[in-house]
Amino acid sequence: MVANEENGPVEINSQQTFRPDPLYHLMGIFDDPSSGSDAVGRLGDAGFSSADITLFCGVEGAASYDFSGNDHGLGATLLRNFRNITFDRVIMERYEQALKTGHCVLMVRVNKTERKLDASEIMEASGAKQVEYFGLATTEAFPHHDAERPDPDATF
Numbered sequence: 077m078v079a080n081e082e083n084g085p086v087e088i089n090s091q092q093t094f095r096p097d098p099l100y101h102l103m104g105i106f107d108d109p110s111s112g113s114d115a116v117g118r119l120g121d122a123g124f125s126s127a128d129i130t131l132f133c134g135v136e137g138a139a140s141y142d143f144s145g146n147d148h149g150l151g152a153t154l155l156r157n158f159r160n161i162t163f164d165r166v167i168m169e170r171y172e173q174a175l176k177t178g179h180c181v182l183m184v185r186v187n188k189t190e191r192k193l194d195a196s197e198i199m200e201a202s203g204a205k206q207v208e209y210f211g212l213a214t215t216e217a218f219p220h221h222d223a224e225r226p227d228p229d230a231t232f
Contacts, residue, residue, distance in 0.1 A: 086116050086126045088133055099212065102184045102195050104204035105174045109133045112180035115202035119184060122194055128185040138175035167208055167215060174206075 088109065106112040112131050119129055132141050171181050182199060186192045186209070196207050196218040207218040 086129050086131055088112075088131050088137070098183065098210040100185055100187065100210070102186060102192060102199065102207060102209050102218075103171060104182050104196075104199040104207040105171065106180040106182060106202070106204055108178075109180055111203040112182050115182055115199050115204065118198045118202055119195060122198060124184060124191075124195065130183040131180060132175060132183075133180040134178050135176055137181065138172055141172075141175065141181070170206065179205075 104115070106115065109131075112133065116129055116131055120126065132138070175181055182204070184195045184199070186195055192209055196209070199207050200219055209216040209218070
């Protein structure tokens with residue numbers, strides 16, 4: 077459990093928070109649970125609900141996220157397969173590899189553009205190595221400013 081002072085705790089690797097697709101979510105990679113937990117706390121301080129925040133860490137986190145969708149029924153499998161025929165497959169493979177090598181992935185549901193920017197800045201300030209927003213027809217990488225971007229071919 078990670079404290080989110082605003083709205084209660086966020087459980088790490090929770091099976092209860094499964095989402096069949098990252099649509100309308102920001103996802104970011106963190107080196108370790110402490111930096112991911114720091115981001116959770118900061119997001120709570122900024123008014124993000126614990127119900128909108130999910131933190132996955134390590135191999136157990138990769139299993140909880142269920143990248144294939146097979147453990148969560150036909151609907152989840154179809155959505156994951158659809159995502160895998162787009163360029164997002166490359167991005168999702170990086171998230172899966174990051175988890176399998178002991179890193180953490182934080183997901184935050186956002187509904188408004190300004191909240192997307194707020195959440196991405198908080199994640200970056202907490203040490204996120206890669207942050208993307210999965211929209212309806214596009215995937216958007218952060219940061220938008222001139223800061224050094226992570227290598228898109230990097231392995232974690």
